[in-house]
Amino acid sequence: MKYAGLVLANLGRNKLRTALTGGAIMLAVLLVCVLLTMPAGLDAFLNNIASNTRISVHNKAGLVYAMPYAFTRKVRQIDGVAAACAFVWFGGAFEEAGRVTFPNFAVEVEQVGAVYPDYDVPAQQLADFRRYRDGAIVGRQTMRRYGWKIGDRVTLRSTVWPVNLDFRIVGEIPNERSPLLWMNRDYLDEALKAQGRSGLGITTLIWVRAADPDRVNAIMRAVDELSRNSDAETASETEKSFFSSFFGSLKGFVTIILVVTGLVALCIVFIAANTASMGVRERAGELAILKAIGFGRRAIFGTLLAEATVLSMVAGLGGVLLTIALTDALHTFAGWNPSLGPLGAFIVTASVIVQGVFLSLFVGMLAGVVPAFGAARKSVVATLHEVF
């Protein structure tokens, strides 16, 4: 500790260079920490939106292929199933946006509340949803995004079905878990029949709620067994698995980014090492004097290494604090902008902080060790001859 004054004084020798080097390390640590929050953030996001009792059932061939609507009733009869609801993708575009900007499905109004009890839609609103054929229940994010409120009427133009439908908003999913819109399946069915079509005999998805989380696997097996050898064999998966498949490509992207970030961190090591080497070269005369007046190799090595490490650690802590601030800001902003998706779920865990601090320690020590060792190992007389 008695060398702290000397170390700090040397760090203040060239303030601009110290600031620039520190800034580079801080940005690298920020980048690494933000990216390190992504896998955990994705998991947290999925845990937040997904229930451990809900099961997605869809055509084994893919989401664009339908299943017979009648299959829903069969699923409902499987032992352990608390509720099941058929979902049909409507693909409705809000006229102002001109494209599909939030997920919207035609659902069974009698069933949906039982499949999604954790969405906490008020009972009165669910009752209104059943009562009004043109009723719709909308996620809070979407309500806020378009400035809608209960009682408003909106028109969606389907990009899948040849209909435009007017809806009366009768309820709101009172949390941030989903931006989706539910409409009455019968309303869509009648609109199609009114156009001389055969109506809805199919379903895109069946959402199932198990009575007990322990029975989820058995139910999934039973559902898929039930459809085996039919025209529409099914693939069942948990809700978390279903949503995580949407972010599968993002996970691969994260891996690539982490590799690139590792290389960036290595570049920062080289930059910091170069800066430390320049500093040592510039102070060769002073180091020679320190050696001459009795500073041993260990003291010289220790003070030089401490300089690089202190700078890196301070910059690294700055990077970690910036990461916390940035993710907090994203979390706040995501509440207002659903398009940020899982970005708002990225949280800085203790593990990320520890990794960020260790990264900065690693950068500092690696950057400082070579020039410090080089300066320390030379004999005092050789150093004096070099500089005087």
Added chain:
Amino acid sequence: MDATPGSGASAPLIQIRDVSRRYVRGVDEVHALEHVSLDIPAGHFVGFMGPSGSGKSTLLNLVSGIDRPSEGEVVVAGQRLNDLSEDELARWRARHVGLIFQFFNLMPVLSARDNVALPLLLTKLDKAERIRRAETALRVVGLEERLDHYPRTLSGGEQQRVAIARAIVTDPDLIVADEPTGDLDARNAEAILDLLRQLRQHFGKTVVMVTHDPRALRFVDDAYHLDKGVLLEGEDAARAREAIRVSAGAGGARPPR
């Protein structure tokens, strides 16, 4: 002034026995010192003089434990320096030697007080004691008003005084000065030489100095002349001494002790 090698009433602090120093520069072997023997008594102010390349700085490095001889033996304050490793020599220098250089070589990022306290970092003294001793040393050299000044705000003479305070702050047996007046004007050079003489007079320090400065002859107890790595003796030394006196016009006058 007595310039006879080995003379003096006190016991020798420095004993140099048949010392040679050779080193390789490129493909050449340089004979920097050849078979030099010399005793320097404790409490003397001694000057090594000679032209560039004469080996005086090499001799100073050997005496101060910065370098080790290729042959022969160097004993300072009872310690045979040949036997010490690089790190042991560093520790020995920290305890026994105060160093002064031509270009002051202060740390620009430290105040005068902190520069002087620098060698005390190698001791077990606490911070308050280190500061107290540094301030005392600065008072000795007349810079008690410049404690918080940084080197860039001090004149050359003041910087060399700070360097002298740094050299004496550990109360070493030996003060070694390499061209301490080489970068100073005449007035400051005289003041520094006088200060070194006072360290010998009032504090009993042994001061060994390398210098080209003919004024130094008026301040030192003994002057040793080297040429081409050889210590001049007898008539050769007298001729070298006379040549310096004539060139300086000093006439051999010396200040009162």
